[in-house]
Each structure stands twice: as C-alpha cells, then as structure tokens.
Amino acid sequence: MLRGFAFGIVGAMVSAHAAALPACAPPVEVSGVRVVRVEKNGVLVLEDGRAVKVEGLLLPEGTDDHAPRYFADEAIGAMSDLTRGRVVTLAAGTPKEDRYGRLRAQVFIDDNRDTPTLWLQLVMLHRGLGRVSIAPDRRECASMLYAAEDEARRNRQGIWSQAWYAVRPASRALIEDTDTFQLVRGMIVSAEVKNDRAYLDFGTDWRRDFTVVISPQDMKAFRQAGIDPQSYEGRTVRVRGWVENLHRPEIEVAIPEDIEVLDPP
Numbered sequence: 001m002l003r004g005f006a007f008g009i010v011g012a013m014v015s016a017h018a019a020a021l022p023a024c025a026p027p028v029e030v031s032g033v034r035v036v037r038v039e040k041n042g043v044l045v046l047e048d049g050r051a052v053k054v055e056g057l058l059l060p061e062g063t064d065d066h067a068p069r070y071f072a073d074e075a076i077g078a079m080s081d082l083t084r085g086r087v088v089t090l091a092a093g094t095p096k097e098d099r100y101g102r103l104r105a106q107v108f109i110d111d112n113r114d115t116p117t118l119w120l121q122l123v124m125l126h127r128g129l130g131r132v133s134i135a136p137d138r139r140e141c142a143s144m145l146y147a148a149e150d151e152a153r154r155n156r157q158g159i160w161s162q163a164w165y166a167v168r169p170a171s172r173a174l175i176e177d178t179d180t181f182q183l184v185r186g187m188i189v190s191a192e193v194k195n196d197r198a199y200l201d202f203g204t205d206w207r208r209d210f211t212v213v214i215s216p217q218d219m220k221a222f223r224q225a226g227i228d229p230q231s232y233e234g235r236t237v238r239v240r241g242w243v244e245n246l247h248r249p250e251i252e253v254a255i256p257e258d259i260e261v262l263d264p265p
Contacts (some may be wrong), residue, residue: 022119024141025106026093032110033090035083038076043102044083051102052090054079056145057121057179058133060159065180074158075129082120090144093138104138124146128158131165132183133240136221136254146260167238168204169240170210174249183240184210184251185262191233196231198222200259211250212239218254225256236263 021028034047042059044052059076062069090105098104107120121141124130125148132145152160159165168174170186186202189209194200196216203209214222214229222229238260241251253259 001140016257021089021091021106022141022144023109023197024144025091025108027091027139027218028089029092029103030088030090032087034085034087036074037084038080038201042076042089044079044088044107052107053098053102053104054107054120054124055092055104055138056106056134056141057124057130059124059130060165065188066177067159067162070165071129071159071162071165075124078127078129079120079124082118082123083107086110088120088209089179093140093252095137099142104135106141121145125149126152126157128152128156131159131181131183134255134257136218139255142257146257159182174210175245177243178249180243181241182243184243185236185238186210187236188212188232188234191230193214193219193229200229200232206248208248211248213250213252213260215252215254218252221255229255232259232261235261237261 036047037045039051042054042057044054046052048066059079060067060071062072080162087110089108089110090103090107092103092105097101109118113241122144125132125145130147131140134142134145152158153167165181167185168177170184174184176184186230188200189203190201191198196219198214198219199206200212200214202211217230239253241249241253242257243253244250
C-alpha cells in the first residue's frame, strides 16, 4: 500500500502544473469529477456512476499471472488510496470507450486543487504495481509509460523484485508461461516475411524456439511507422504480449511499440 506518497516521485515526467497535461495526453474528456471507489479489476467508479478503464496500465492479476495474489491486492489498494474520494481529470482519445462502455482514460489526480498534480498511470508504474500494455487503437504516451516502468524495473520496485514478473530470456522454455502476459528479451536471429506475415525468430530451430509474429492485418502499423520487420534481424529487443503455444512459444504483436529495440543500430 502507498503511505506518505511524495508528489515529487513522478518528477518532470508528470509536469502537470499550470493546468497543462503532458503533451502526449489526449484531450480532456472530463474534469472536476470525484472517484467513489475502485473495483477489484482496477476500474474507477465515478460519483456520477460512470466507469473508467485506466488506459495503458496492466495490473498484476495474481494466479492469472501464475503468481501469488498479494501484488494484485496491493495494486488495487494503492490505486484506491490514490483516487478514492479524490477529484480527477480524465483525458481520452478515440475510441473513448471499451466494449463494456467504460471510458478509456489517462487519469490525472487533482489533489483538491485547480490543477492536476499526479498522473495515476505513472505513479503506479513507478511503484512497480503494473506493467505497460499499449492498445493498438490507443497508443498515446507510450514512451513516457515505458520509461516509468523501466525505472521501476531497474530499481526492483514492486513486482520487479519477484521472479514471477521478471523479464524472460528468449532462450528460456516459455511453454510454462503460456496464456500469461510477459516481457521477453533476446536477440532476433532471423526475420522474414511470408505471405505478408512476419516471423521474428529468436533461435535457429523455428519449430521450438521463441518467435514473435506480426499478422498481415497488423503489418500496416509497421509500414506506417516506416519499419520493415526484417530490419529487426540481429537486434536485441524486449517484446511484450501474451504468450501462446501453438507449435512453439510465441507472442503476436500488433504495433511497433510492442517491440523495444535495446541496442543501437
């Protein structure tokens, strides 16, 4: 749980003084509204009954992560401490709602003053109480969110102090991580495109070694970013997503933000 939280923890990255939200934030959708509670799934419930999904943040999920429950409970407790009874500003791009009708928002806590002072997503990431999960249709602020997560990981904060959430080496047998969200690091040994589907292989045995897949429909996002998937060959990367076990352990990525290049070109 957060106790005596210092507003300075987010430092210049939050920079919400003078009523200015971070430049990457989408337009303000709602301001001056109070949070009355936080649901067990991390959804904020507002005093007017609306529900808010905290965009870009994946909270620990206990057994669904093949991990103990206590980090999931701590994350919800921290989020409740930060927001319950507090006035927030909600910034939302398009699409604004998820399939359940919840507002998808970057959340800024007003701290009973006229200007937002805390960016909820960054606070949670700095505390190591969540991971970044960027939706293909809402890619705002990815670099700032990743930087906050990376700082927590380097400082072994929260979940990053535990093996259950450690970044997996691509050389590891990832079968045991099937159906969980993971970060995987390694060098891409080969990259090729077949029938407009990209395969980024982290080993020489494509039948067994970890692979990242980019589907034909998702290749558009890479082309729009000017990225040829074959340019990843020989690069050390950190990739994130849901591990599947089809014929081998693999993660299918939808956007370039899912692949962080860690070495210089």
